[in-house]
Amino acid sequence: MPYNRVDVSMRELISACSGLEAADLVDRLARAAAAVANTSYAGFVRADPLREEARSMYAHTPPGDPLRVRSWLAESGVLKELASAVEPVRMAYDARVGEPGFLATPVPAVSCDHLYVWVAGRDFCDADEHLLSRYAIAAGRALEAASGLEAAVRLLRGVRAFRPA
Template identity: 65%
Template sequence: MRISRTDVAVHDLIQDFSRVDVGALIDRLARSAAVVTAAGYAGFVQVDPLQELARSVALHGPPGDPLRVRAWLAESGVLKELAVCHRPVLLARDAPVGEPGFLAVPVPLATREQAFLWIAGRDFDDFDTHLLGRFATAAGRALEAASGMEAAVRLLRGVQAFAP
């Protein structure tokens, strides 16, 4: 069977567009947020405001989790606060009580669900809020672009299925 130029062209587009790995992108964004803000920890929380639920979808932190941020996220009630909040959340560090210091900002997303980008591990101030907000905007753009590439792949598979 002879392969048509259309098949090759569409196949090549699908291959190029499929190279975006959203999970890896989210992880890289979290790691980069920790570095850019000089925080020990960073991650993303996905929010369902209708059901008032939030869940952690990425967490980057030092090996061994010395501040126990994973446990703190699950036990502190901060996820519940993010589920109903639409603005930055800033919690001071209080090491004797186990509070790691926490800052979360909404990620502006147009076509995806609501999300927060957060950092933890020290005290944060207005400069950190501004810096993380700018980073969250860039992250939102990257996630939207990745979502657009995934949608394009689905559409191109339809083109491929119906192309002569």
């Protein structure tokens, strides 16, 4: 089979653009959010388009989840609050009643309506809220870029498939 410069370059381009795994990106974004907030807990929550329900999309917790943040998310009512929230949501840390301390802020991303990045595990202040809001902007841009690369890969595969031999 003769060397086909177009096939090689298209294959290389598709490979370069598809190197980003969405699940890996979300995991890395959550870990970075935890590091930025100086805690071990972080994740993402997505609300439905009608803002009636929210569900945990991803949660990064330390092994064993000592503060039981995963179950707290499901049982506390914070998901219901995030479903309708348009501003950051902050809840105080109170170990006596099982409140792990929580901060969530909207992620501005066109491809992910009503997405929130959250951190938990300590008391949070206004400075933490400001920092997490700035981080949410960067996370939104990263998610948008990943979405754009996925769309580009689909288009490139279509170009390659329909290119005359």
